[in-house]
Amino acid sequence: MKKLLINIILFFLIAIVVGEVVVRLTHAIADIPQRTIDDHGIQKYFPNQDGYWKGGEHKWTVNKLGWPGELPESNDNLIMVIGDSFIENFMNPNECHQSAFLKANMKDYNFMEAGRSGVSLIEAMEISKQLDSLKPKQSLIYVNDEDFYESIVQVKSMKDITQLDIKNKTIRYGEMKAPGLKKVLYSWKLMYYFYNRFPLDNLINTNSKQEAATTNSEAEVKSYSTEINQLTEYIKQNYTISDKTLVFHPNSEQSIINICKDAGFKIIVLDSSNDDTWTFDHDPHWTCYGHKKAAEQISKDLLNSANLGAFR
Amino acid sequence: MLFNSLEFFIFLPIVFGLYWLIGGKRLKAQNLLIAIASYVFYGWWDWRFLSLILFSSLVDYSIGLALGKNEKQSQRKILLWISICVNLGFLGFFKYYNFFVDSLVDSFTFFGSELSINTLNIVLPVGISFYTFQTLSYTIDVYNKKLQPTKDFVGFMAFVSFFPQLVAGPIERATNLLPQFAIERKFDYRNAVDGLRQVLWGLFKKIVIADNCAKYANIIFNNHTEYNGSTLLLGAFFFAFQIYGDFSGYSDIAIGISRLFGFNLKRNFAFPYFSRDIAEFWRRWHISLSTWFRDYLYIPLGGSKGGLKMKIRNTFIIFLVSGFWHGANWTFVIWGALNALYFLPLLLAKKNRVNTNLVAEGKYFPSLKEFGQMAFTFFITLIAWVFFRADSVAHAFSYLQNMFTTSLFSEIEVFPVTILSLVLFFIATEWLGRSGEYAIEKVDFMKKPIRWAFYMLLIVLMFSFTGEEQQFIYFQF
Numbered sequence: 001m002k003k004l005l006i007n008i009i010l011f012f013l014i015a016i017v018v019g020e021v022v023v024r025l026t027h028a029i030a031d032i033p034q035r036t037i038d039d040h041g042i043q044k045y046f047p048n049q050d051g052y053w054k055g056g057e058h059k060w061t062v063n064k065l066g067w068p069g070e071l072p073e074s075n076d077n078l079i080m081v082i083g084d085s086f087i088e089n090f091m092n093p094n095e096c097h098q099s100a101f102l103k104a105n106m107k108d109y110n111f112m113e114a115g116r117s118g119v120s121l122i123e124a125m126e127i128s129k130q131l132d133s134l135k136p137k138q139s140l141i142y143v144n145d146e147d148f149y150e151s152i153v154q155v156k157s158m159k160d161i162t163q164l165d166i167k168n169k170t171i172r173y174g175e176m177k178a179p180g181l182k183k184v185l186y187s188w189k190l191m192y193y194f195y196n197r198f199p200l201d202n203l204i205n206t207n208s209k210q211e212a213a214t215t216n217s218e219a220e221v222k223s224y225s226t227e228i229n230q231l232t233e234y235i236k237q238n239y240t241i242s243d244k245t246l247v248f249h250p251n252s253e254q255s256i257i258n259i260c261k262d263a264g265f266k267i268i269v270l271d272s273s274n275d276d277t278w279t280f281d282h283d284p285h286w287t288c289y290g291h292k293k294a295a296e297q298i299s300k301d302l303l304n305s306a307n308l309g310a311f312r
Numbered sequence: 313m314l315f316n317s318l319e320f321f322i323f324l325p326i327v328f329g330l331y332w333l334i335g336g337k338r339l340k341a342q343n344l345l346i347a348i349a350s351y352v353f354y355g356w357w358d359w360r361f362l363s364l365i366l367f368s369s370l371v372d373y374s375i376g377l378a379l380g381k382n383e384k385q386s387q388r389k390i391l392l393w394i395s396i397c398v399n400l401g402f403l404g405f406f407k408y409y410n411f412f413v414d415s416l417v418d419s420f421t422f423f424g425s426e427l428s429i430n431t432l433n434i435v436l437p438v439g440i441s442f443y444t445f446q447t448l449s450y451t452i453d454v455y456n457k458k459l460q461p462t463k464d465f466v467g468f469m470a471f472v473s474f475f476p477q478l479v480a481g482p483i484e485r486a487t488n489l490l491p492q493f494a495i496e497r498k499f500d501y502r503n504a505v506d507g508l509r510q511v512l513w514g515l516f517k518k519i520v521i522a523d524n525c526a527k528y529a530n531i532i533f534n535n536h537t538e539y540n541g542s543t544l545l546l547g548a549f550f551f552a553f554q555i556y557g558d559f560s561g562y563s564d565i566a567i568g569i570s571r572l573f574g575f576n577l578k579r580n581f582a583f584p585y586f587s588r589d590i591a592e593f594w595r596r597w598h599i600s601l602s603t604w605f606r607d608y609l610y611i612p613l614g615g616s617k618g619g620l621k622m623k624i625r626n627t628f629i630i631f632l633v634s635g636f637w638h639g640a641n642w643t644f645v646i647w648g649a650l651n652a653l654y655f656l657p658l659l660l661a662k663k664n665r666v667n668t669n670l671v672a673e674g675k676y677f678p679s680l681k682e683f684g685q686m687a688f689t690f691f692i693t694l695i696a697w698v699f700f701r702a703d704s705v706a707h708a709f710s711y712l713q714n715m716f717t718t719s720l721f722s723e724i725e726v727f728p729v730t731i732l733s734l735v736l737f738f739i740a741t742e743w744l745g746r747s748g749e750y751a752i753e754k755v756d757f758m759k760k761p762i763r764w765a766f767y768m769l770l771i772v773l774m775f776s777f778t779g780e781e782q783q784f785i786y787f788q789f
Binding site: 001003004007011014015018019022026028193197198 | 318332499501504505764767768771772775776778
């Protein structure tokens with residue numbers, strides 16, 4: 001028995017080393033950039049990082065400001081593109097980012113992205129506030145229904161995301177969740193590979209997961225309409241919204257869109273109906289094609305408005 | 313709990329550790345641990361059906377004891393029939409009730425009258441066909457006085473529910489497995505290493521071969537009208553390796569795990585796709601089921617003693633019942649009938665026991681004749697697999713109709729090179745290792761670093777080609 005156990009342990013130790021080499025060489029798991037929290041409480045990335053996306057087909061980059069993607073050549077006629085993992089867009093190469101497609105469609109303007117996975121609406125507003133010093137003409141804030149719920153402590157309390165406490169009318173800045181563990185996990189690629197391939201929550205009954213995952217229904221919006229109204233009211237009072245445009249993902253809840261319209265936001269609603277090729281097969285994020293189509297709709301909308309500052 | 317799940321990778325070392333910690337001398341405690349672990353293993357899927365296994369164990373244990381005490385033939389026969397009725401009754405209800413109702417309603421409709429019987433929303437208990445046949449073998453063997461009834465209920469419970477082979481076999485005979493619960497098990501290093509190696513090979517078969525072939529088999533079978541004949545042939549090829557990798561992979565894992573616990577299970581597959589005729593194929597495919605039917609159905613029906621006519625009749629009965637055992641669908645019955653038809657020329661020519669040795673023994677390559685025989689046997693099994701895989705008889709016929717057109721010789725439309733390369737690697741490994749119990753049994757000739765590198769390669773391939781956890785096909789049978 002002792003001999004067997006020693007051999008098993010030895011085999012596993014060698015397997016771990018071999019596995020680490022294989023995972024790194026084949027880019028079986030995406031490289032993950034390291035995050036930091038800046039002086040304004042915003043979680044962003046350490047500047048000037050790069051790494052490979054899963055499969056190693058393309059590289060992602062983090063620019064000197066700590067946001068994924070490339071910086072514009074100039075800050076003249078600048079339009080900010082702010083959002084979550086859709087804007088962060090590690091799964092596509094830089095030429096498939098919103099800024100690249102928008103620039104191709106609107107050559108007189110420059111575009112700068114500020115995206116990070118998990119960004120809520122209130123966090124996007126905070127980011128836009130910080131970036132207002134660059135004097136952008138417009139800020140496009142990409143949102144989906146979840147970004148509204150995740151903005152409000154009383155609706156969906158999340159410690160790692162910046163949220164609004166609507167009771168006390170205060171911003172609660174997000175904390176880094178297990179930064180030490182994350183550092184180990186992202187550096188030990190084999191472990192991160194297993195963590196991704198065999199998530200521990202698979203052990204939990206899938207039924208209860210499904211029950212917990214009910215979101216975005218009309219009923220839910222109705223039940224939180226007061227809170228969402230309070231959120232938009234807070235945003236109106238504390239941020240400039242005249243130069244902000246909310247870009248709603250396809251299939252967003254109409255009642256949330258209406259609340260935002262009523263609050264005075266400029267709105268663009270993306271439409272991917274009759275086109276299911278916007279997203280990856282096993283990933284809800286947009287493909288390069290999806291980004292291109294989204295950018296086409298946005299630039300068309302922006303160009304149709306005679307004056308970017310007063311469209312719609 | 314699936315063998316290829318994270319839960320099982322946690323469960324197995326715990327049970328293994330506890331088992332050998334208890335030690336082989338405390339037999340009862342070890343058997344109790346196996347019984348409890350087996351119930352946890354099964355209950356992980358659905359604890360409600362544990363009562364079925366427990367009830368089945370209680371009935372057959374009690375009947376075994378009663379048979380042991382009773383010498384009166386008429387009463388012994390009644391006891392045997394009680395066991396058969398209870399066991400097959402459960403199996404019939406859970407597996408075949410809806411099928412019979414549907415078939416009855418369809419036949420009334422066919423003859424122009426209407427019959428209204430509601431089907432039930434029945435969940436088929438995983439592995440019921442396997443443990444039912446296993447417990448039946450006990451009662452029949454005790455009835456035939458081939459086996460002394462056991463008085464150890466815990467040991468009997470462990471025998472019925474033994475987790476490595478509970479849900480998908482091999483279907484163990486009481487005469488082989490039950491006595492192993494009554495003797496001291498000693499830890500044997502070589503046996504354990506061999507067991508682990510067999511588990512590794514079984515996982516490779518399941519995760520790399522079966523699950524990846526399944527992807528393409530499903531695409532092609534589910535959209536068969538959109539593909540040409542050559543692609544449909546490839547679809548059947550993928551299914552042939554899906555079912556073989558899936559089922560023989562499970563058997564390898566079951567046998568390997570049992571060896572870790574000091575048990576020896578019967579071999580279930582012996583490289584069936586290297587068979588030179590259909591009789592040889594059936595001596596090498598799902599051996600535990602074929603021999604079960606041979607011993608408990610074919611021989612009691614008269615076997616081959618009553619001349620050619622009886623031999624043919626009994627062969628057809630065995631194949632039809634075997635088809636029906638696999639599932640409540642006419643596709644399985646036709647699959648069985650087709651195999652019986654394949655068998656017929658061999659029976660008539662009395663050549664059903666010609667190829668009993670290993671093909672091209674001691675050689676690297678088969679002769680041209682052997683190669684032709686293997687290719688032909690594989691091809692006809694491929695045709696039969698179409699019925700096995702199809703959703704309905706109409707689906708199977710439509711598939712074959714679309715396959716056997718001139719487009720059979722046109723370019724293949726779906727050609728996953730990587731998966732086909734893996735299948736080729738698998739076939740080559742099986743061919744080189746065909747003299748062993750399983751393909752990589754005899755890798756000891758390699759030096760340790762090379763041997764371990766080979767194991768690592770299998771593991772890397774497994775992780776590289778694993779997708780979502782896939783249930784084993786034979787769970788549904």
